[in-house]
Amino acid sequence: MSTDPQGARLRIHYRLAVPVAQAGALARAIAFEQTVELPPALVDPALAQRFAGRVEGVEAAGARAARAVISYPAQTVGTELPQLLSVLYGNISLQPGIRIEHVDWPSALLAALGGPGHGIAGLRALTGVPGRALLATALKPVGLGARELADLAYAFARGGLDIIKDDHGLADQPSAPFEQRVARCQEAVARAGALTASQPLYVPHITAPFDALMRRAEFARAAGCRAVLMVPWITGLDAMRAVRDATGLAIVAHPGLTGAYFGPRSGVCPPVLLGDVYRAAGADAVIYPNTGGRFDFSARTCVALNDHLRGPLGPLRPALPMPAGGIDAARASHWVRRYGPDTALLIGASLYSQGDPQAAAAALRAAVEHIT
Amino acid sequence: MSTDPQGARLRIHYRLAVPVAQAGALARAIAFEQTVELPPALVDPALAQRFAGRVEGVEAAGARAARAVISYPAQTVGTELPQLLSVLYGNISLQPGIRIEHVDWPSALLAALGGPGHGIAGLRALTGVPGRALLATALKPVGLGARELADLAYAFARGGLDIIKDDHGLADQPSAPFEQRVARCQEAVARAGALTASQPLYVPHITAPFDALMRRAEFARAAGCRAVLMVPWITGLDAMRAVRDATGLAIVAHPGLTGAYFGPRSGVCPPVLLGDVYRAAGADAVIYPNTGGRFDFSARTCVALNDHLRGPLGPLRPALPMPAGGIDAARASHWVRRYGPDTALLIGASLYSQGDPQAAAAALRAAVEHIT
Numbered sequence: 001m002s003t004d005p006q007g008a009r010l011r012i013h014y015r016l017a018v019p020v021a022q023a024g025a026l027a028r029a030i031a032f033e034q035t036v037e038l039p040p041a042l043v044d045p046a047l048a049q050r051f052a053g054r055v056e057g058v059e060a061a062g063a064r065a066a067r068a069v070i071s072y073p074a075q076t077v078g079t080e081l082p083q084l085l086s087v088l089y090g091n092i093s094l095q096p097g098i099r100i101e102h103v104d105w106p107s108a109l110l111a112a113l114g115g116p117g118h119g120i121a122g123l124r125a126l127t128g129v130p131g132r133a134l135l136a137t138a139l140k141p142v143g144l145g146a147r148e149l150a151d152l153a154y155a156f157a158r159g160g161l162d163i164i165k166d167d168h169g170l171a172d173q174p175s176a177p178f179e180q181r182v183a184r185c186q187e188a189v190a191r192a193g194a195l196t197a198s199q200p201l202y203v204p205h206i207t208a209p210f211d212a213l214m215r216r217a218e219f220a221r222a223a224g225c226r227a228v229l230m231v232p233w234i235t236g237l238d239a240m241r242a243v244r245d246a247t248g249l250a251i252v253a254h255p256g257l258t259g260a261y262f263g264p265r266s267g268v269c270p271p272v273l274l275g276d277v278y279r280a281a282g283a284d285a286v287i288y289p290n291t292g293g294r295f296d297f298s299a300r301t302c303v304a305l306n307d308h309l310r311g312p313l314g315p316l317r318p319a320l321p322m323p324a325g326g327i328d329a330a331r332a333s334h335w336v337r338r339y340g341p342d343t344a345l346l347i348g349a350s351l352y353s354q355g356d357p358q359a360a361a362a363a364l365r366a367a368v369e370h371i372t
Numbered sequence: 373m374s375t376d377p378q379g380a381r382l383r384i385h386y387r388l389a390v391p392v393a394q395a396g397a398l399a400r401a402i403a404f405e406q407t408v409e410l411p412p413a414l415v416d417p418a419l420a421q422r423f424a425g426r427v428e429g430v431e432a433a434g435a436r437a438a439r440a441v442i443s444y445p446a447q448t449v450g451t452e453l454p455q456l457l458s459v460l461y462g463n464i465s466l467q468p469g470i471r472i473e474h475v476d477w478p479s480a481l482l483a484a485l486g487g488p489g490h491g492i493a494g495l496r497a498l499t500g501v502p503g504r505a506l507l508a509t510a511l512k513p514v515g516l517g518a519r520e521l522a523d524l525a526y527a528f529a530r531g532g533l534d535i536i537k538d539d540h541g542l543a544d545q546p547s548a549p550f551e552q553r554v555a556r557c558q559e560a561v562a563r564a565g566a567l568t569a570s571q572p573l574y575v576p577h578i579t580a581p582f583d584a585l586m587r588r589a590e591f592a593r594a595a596g597c598r599a600v601l602m603v604p605w606i607t608g609l610d611a612m613r614a615v616r617d618a619t620g621l622a623i624v625a626h627p628g629l630t631g632a633y634f635g636p637r638s639g640v641c642p643p644v645l646l647g648d649v650y651r652a653a654g655a656d657a658v659i660y661p662n663t664g665g666r667f668d669f670s671a672r673t674c675v676a677l678n679d680h681l682r683g684p685l686g687p688l689r690p691a692l693p694m695p696a697g698g699i700d701a702a703r704a705s706h707w708v709r710r711y712g713p714d715t716a717l718l719i720g721a722s723l724y725s726q727g728d729p730q731a732a733a734a735a736l737r738a739a740v741e742h743i744t
Contacts, residue, residue: 029666036513037539042724043513051515051547075545076514082579082606083543086628090540090603093631094667094697141408141415142448143423167409168462171455173447175423207454210614231462234454236608242582256458259465260632260639267632294401295466325466352414 009071011056011104012088016066017097017265020058023066027055030098031070034087051076067101079112081238081281088277089261089268100268103276110314113280114241118250119317120310120342123284126226126250127162128199131372133336134344135364136163136322137351139170139185146176150184152357157192157200159361163285163344164189165229166205168254178204179219186223203252205229206243213239217247226250227284233257237281244282252322253283259295270301275308278319285320287346290335293326306339322346329354329364336371381443383428383476384460388438389469389637392430395438399427402470403442406459423448439473451484453610453653460649461633461640472640475648482686485652486613490622491689492682492714495656498598498622499534500571503744505708506716507736508535508694509723511542511557518548522556524729529564529572531733535657535716536561537601538577540626550576551591558595575624577601578615589615598622599656605629609653616654624694625655631667642673647680650691657692659718662707665698678711694718701726701736708743 014030016023028040031053036043043052053076056069077087092098116122124130137156139149153164164185172178182204189202206216206228213235220228227250232240240251255274261267268277270288278286286309289295291302302323309319324346327335332345347364354360386402388395400412403425408415415424425448428441449459464470488494496502509528511521525536536557544550554576561574578588578600585607592600599622604612612623627646633639640649642660650658658681661667663674674695681691696718699707704717719736726732 033666035541036515037510037541038513038721038724042721047513047515051513075547076541078543078545080543080581082581082603085606086540086543086579086603089632090606090628093629094627094634094661095631096635096668138409141410141419141423143408143419168458169407169409169448171450171452171458173450175447207458209452209454210608210610211618231454231458233605234457234462234608234610236582236606236611238582238606239608246583255466256462257465259467260461260635262466263468263632263635263638266635289466294405296468349410349414352410 008074008106008108010074010077010087010106010109011069011071012100013102014068014070015061015099015101016068017064018066019064020060020066023058023068024055027058027068027070030092031055033091035072035076037091074106074109077109079109081113081241085237096266099266100272103272105276105280105314107314110280110316114244114282115280115313115316116282116284116319117244117248118284120320122317123250123320126199127201129162131341133341133368133371134162134320135160135368136165136344136346137161137361138165138167138346138348140167140348142167142169142173143175146181146184149176149181150188153185153202154188154192155357156361157189158196159358160196160198160365161200161361163201163203165203165252168205168207168229168231168256170205171207178216182220182223182225186225190224201227203227203229207231207234214243214246217243217249221247221249227252229254231256232278232281237277241282250284251282252285252287253278254287255289270297271304271308275305276313279309279313279316283319285322285344287322287324289325290323290327295325306343310342318342320344324348329360332364332367333371336368341372380446380478380480382446382449382459382478382481383441383443384472385474386440386442387433387471387473388440389436390438391436392432392438395430395440396427399430399440399442402464403427405463407444407448409463446478446481449481451481453485453613457609468638471638472644475644477648477652477686479686482652482688486616486654487652487685487688488654488656488691489616489620490656492692494689495622495692498571499573501534503713505713505740505743506534506692507532507740508537508716508718509533509733510537510539510718510720512539512720514539514541514545515547518553518556521548521553522560525557525574526560526564527729528733529561530568531730532568532570532737533572533733535573535575537575537624540577540579540601540603540628542577543579550588554592554595554597558597562596573599575599575601579603579606585611586615586618589619589621593619593621599624601626603628604650604653609649613654622656623654624657624659625650626659627661642669643676643680647677648685651681651685651688655691657694657716659694659696661697662695662699667697678715682714690714692716696720701732704736704739705743708740713744
């Protein structure tokens, strides 16, 4: 139809925890709930045609579940993240048994959102690492002083890690106030890089109160940092987009608070939320809990998430998967072979447990150095 | 102990989906995961003592579940919402089987967060409604023009409703651009108020991109609005606090996106998240899905949520519960009797279905007018 050129609608694929006989009615309810928020009988049909969701198909998925596809008009979805989140999962988050499994994204929407400012190629350029997997760790624990954290950062960088990020528990605590910590750690990592003729990134955590966030990002940039860490579900997802646009810094996104969406019956599956949505919102790298660690993503989920971060997504740059959450340094080469070199392994405790951070980092680097 | 005066620690009560024999180890893992993010063996005991969580107690809750209480030091939690959210549920959101059931809040933390700027008494003063329940509706559907929405707002206000809010699906769509909509609706509601010698509130929805949010709040204030609607889980929770502090506007908080946290085994129970946390972050009124409507909060959950919003919470003002989501106008008096007059009933479709919004509003008002 002329008002709906091919591909202009956002198509969302749901799994519904109801028998297929009830799925059509539920899908229609969702299509209206997420848009006009009135029952179909109370909405002028011409208006509904232009603004409400439209059920495109329903099919059984076992005896007690169904799949449904609903498409949403571009003018209801808009081109901004807040409204997109609202249409995607706002009200239906309160209705159990609805799970978003896949989204077909209109290219124009993706282009408007913008995606990673740097992406994988950009992070490789920033770190000067052309072919192999990137290696990352986190500075912790909270409670250490800025000087101690900077010493750790220096040792990890001297050992050959590419990305040294703050733990997301580091905020602006008196033990290591933000500005002091960032200045010291950035200086330490740059010094190590100069000695090793490399360009490791120190990535400070800038999640902060609404009115302090952009100031912390600007402080980090002025201190020489080229990337920052954010928890988008705490700052609000659009804050990540705003930091990208205002500062040009590369952004590492942390999955804090999002786990609640990853239930088997309800929610938004990780490849959509941490993959498509985080990437569209500007994450250059996305941390996620690797399978077999202390969280519970399946191997299949991790591979699908990698694909959503790195694969084609309209005009958006690929983003770097950053598996984490209990990776054993001794198995690093296994994970690089499994996930491919366009991956950053984020390894914390397993390095700390070795006692000497520089030696631990060097051993890790040696283990993956030649896998491309 | 001297470094830990009574009440300075944040105490979180968890339900763990493991037998009690395993609960002690899991609780200790949580206490470290949410703070130092390293296993106990890798953290200097003196530092852990000062910065990590501490397991205060564990007990069985049936054969396959346990309760645990963990307390967190004030200096790790800080006094700002982002870090609080991180300690509360950041990483453990990724670990199924952990549910937060209750929180004991240090009074100093609550005082720092500030809570509602107006609260129930303030909303009563703003609307000029001393004793009875408040009556609210939402302007919709998306797709109507600003003039049509303003006509609806006028009719609802003329009929005697106290709070006329935008639907949270109204953003800045071309069909009713934000500034045009706000100016027209505010004028219409003020005009109706002047005719009826009342002070109904028009409450525009200001959820917006990061860099536009505060501008929309200021525009609303300049247009004469005295309250605004936000979806804190989309803007970032701290944005609500920031709007409170920067504008002094009353804030109605919408639960969009939060439903994923309300699972039976994992998450944060509604009285903590929509009750304590939203209230502490500055919500003067909190919308929630009433029991028996099209979402699935139990009657017990609704009553508990009301209690958390209105009951004692350190120095914070009480916040107004705003049950919604399919309330039948014909049963309004039932809900007011059940929840008490310090409640705002938010009724949408049931008013729209009556055809004449002013008459529907007047009938609703008459039904609850004398219940105090």
